[in-house]
Amino acid sequence: MRIGELAGIVGVTTRAIRHYHHLGLLPEPERRPNGYREYGLRHAVVLARVRRLTGLGLGLAEVRDVLADDAGRDLAEVLAELDADLARQETAIREHRARLRALLDDAEHGRLSAEGPVSPELAGFFGEMARASEGRQGPESVMAAKDREFLVLLDTTASPEDRDAFLAAMRPALGTPGAVERAHEVYARLDALAGADPADPRTDAAVDEAARALADSLPDSLLTELGTEDARALADGRGTRDDGFLEAFFADLAPAQAEAVRRAMRLLALRGVDTDTDMDTDTDTDPAAEGGGSG
Incomplete structure (x- = not known):
């Protein structure tokens, strides 16, 4: 199949595929005598894995290490780091929402200071x-x-x-x-x-x-x-x-x-x-x- 057909199956753009080739994320097939590159099932599977991992929040460099079996980065390690980072973000979001609720309560009850919105402290x-x-x-x-x-x-x-x-x-x-x-x-x-x-x-x-x-x-x-x-x-x-x-x-x-x-x-x-x-x-x-x- 041609690059456009591969892009349509996995749900990415042809430009993204070319970028993945450049980064070494996706093998680039040789050109056939007719001048076109023909992609197969293997390319679609690799591309689907790239899309799944980036959807989890991994950077492209991390995805490249995960896909390269001998690159030294274990998928479990990468996902554990990602989970820890999301936990930190979750804590920060809860703190931000608590401050937002306090500020909203002050605004609704006319308790905002003359200087405008400030921290509860x-x-x-x-x-x-x-x-x-x-x-x-x-x-x-x-x-x-x-x-x-x-x-x-x-x-x-x-x-x-x-x-x-x-x-x-x-x-x-x-x-x-x-x-x-x-x-x-x-x-x-x-x-x-x-x-x-x-x-x-x-x-x-x-x-x-x-x-x-x-x-x-x-x-x-x-x-x-x-x-x-x-x-x-x-x-x-x-x-x-x-x-x-x-x-x-x-x-x-x-x-x-x-x-x-x-x-x-x-x-x-x-x-x-x-x-x-x-x-x-x-x-x-x-x-x-x-x-x-x-x-």
Whole structure:
């Protein structure tokens, strides 16, 4: 039979058959004197096996090894690996569906946050933040909203393990007496720097307030995550090992705000290196300056 007839019997295209010839999956018959290649039952059986194995999810290279009896890959081994991979996919799908159901429930009952759909873990944390701020008067801080946007970015792009570890470290701060009030004071100071020059004296005051508030409310386990190199990176405006989260955050701030936040984080990083480090905010303590840089 001709190639078109073979393709019709097995349910593939003639182009697929030629591709299988090229990959060594299907023997290619010699041309007859009439110029045509004649296929027989053996070719149809091999082609049917190729189709069955690819239908199970095997790649063409794996199929080639299975069909080659002396190639060293046992069919049982290949199928066991495929079964394990499908089991992992099944687990992931169940987790995704559980998150989808939670998000759908939030959407149906009007519980979506202002930032839109987020993971159930972050949605729960936002709820805790809202309850901790209940009773506070006045409009919401612009910087507080940026903080939440930063968490949304982290929630979407970081690994679930990193996100959960970060939220677990932040959660105790919500229960620290006075921590929420101090946070709003810091937000107010940073909001006031929106149109200020980085050299404005209010920048130093914001640095001092932010560093002390965070040091008092965040656990030492989170502060010690930053090392000496990270401290230097923060001091000269570079990011840390956060894969660009801080760069995106700083890019959305006014110059004086970015300067204040960066310097406050640098002080916290130094505290993680040396718990006896003075929390003085003078630029003379800048590690970049000590190393001969401009800071």
